[in-house]
Amino acid sequence: MSEAPVLSARALSLVYGDGARRTTAVxxxxxxxxxxxxxxxxxxSGSGKSSLLFLLAGLRRPTTGRVLLLGRPLDAAPDRNAALRRRHVGFVFQEPFLVPWLSLRENALVHATGPxxxxxxEDLARRVGVAHLLDERPHRVSGGERQRAGLLRALANDPDLVLADEPTAFLDHPTGHAVMDVLRACVGRAALVVVTHDPEMLAGAHRVLHLRDGRLEATTAAGSPPATAAGA
Ligand SMILES: Nc1ncnc2c1ncn2[C@@H]1O[C@H](COP(=O)(O)OP(=O)(O)OP(=O)(O)O)[C@@H](O)[C@H]1O
Ligand SMILES: [Mg+2]
Structure with missing residues (x-):
């Protein structure tokens, strides 16, 4: 296929802070x-995985470098990227950030763009076991159920790019696998990037990137031990 990559990042760096505590996260x-x-x-932990996802989603402005989403630059201020992001990027946050006074369903549809x-x-909720909770508010469900509500919000617009930060962290194994099945099912028409500490959740991944101190240390095929050669 000659299609441009869904996501393209070049010379991307992110430095937090400029005072006593200065961290190069990416x-x-x-x-x-x-x-x-x-x-x-x-x-x-602390190697820069979440920071990198925020850059790739256009939620943080890189210190240097640029990100192209579907060939369009995401290096403007994050609020200028909002329309592009909401339409094309689904982000499953490490902490789901649900609006407390909205139901799980309303949270999932908060940025819905299409009919x-x-x-x-509804369909995704059934597949990850939270269909019966859609009319509940976040404080009346468990942490793992809130995380799954965050997944529904990320996928509500059938995004071209799905970025998932520890999407199974609060879940038991069967539920984690159900979440990963839903994410993998997006891959046909989308691109999927999943951060996890659980290698089992990366079954079927085309490649696994290893980050250390904000740098890409190695790329491996899923399930194989880390190679020494770096590359993307
Ligand atoms: N808002 C922030 N301001 C300053 N430093 C930050 C900020 N967020 C993260 N950092 C620092 O940047 C580095 C990378 O953090 P990041 O959250 O990206 O790591 P991570 O790989 O996602 O870790 P974890 O596996 O614990 O989620 C860490 O040193 C962290 O302390
Ligand atoms: Mg993180």
Missing amino acids: EALDLDVARGEFVGLVGP GAAARV
Whole structure:
């Protein structure tokens, strides 16, 4: 296929702070992710995984470098990217950030852009076991159920790019696998990047990126031990 990558990042860096505590969370990183590709992202706590996802989603402005989403630059201020992001990017946050006074269904549909979103949310909720909770508010459900509501919100618009940050962290194994099945099912028409500390959740990934201190340390095929050669 000659189609441009869904996501393309070049020389991407993110430095937090400018005073006593200065952290380079992402450093000189290049990455292309194509439609139909499932990429895992692993690395120690603090290695920059969440920071990288925020950059790739256009939720943070990089210190240097640029991100192209569907060939369009995401390097403007995050509020200027909002329309593009909501339409094309689904983000499953490490903490789901649900609006407390809205039901799980309303939270899932808060940025819905098309007429198919409500039915899609119902269907996805059934597949991850929270259909009976859609009319509850977040404080009346468990942490794992809130996380699944965050998944519904991420997928409500059938995005071209799905970025998932520890989407199974609060879940038992069977539920984690149900969530991963739903995410993998997006891969046909979308690109998927999943951050996880659980290698089992990366079954079927086309490649796994290893981050250390904000740098891409190695890329491996799923299930194989880390190689020494770096690359994206
Ligand atoms: N808002 C922030 N301001 C300053 N430093 C930050 C901020 N967010 C993250 N950091 C720092 O940036 C580095 C990377 O953090 P990040 O959250 O991206 O790591 P991570 O790989 O997602 O870790 P974890 O597996 O624990 O979620 C860490 O050193 C962290 O302390
Ligand atoms: Mg993180």
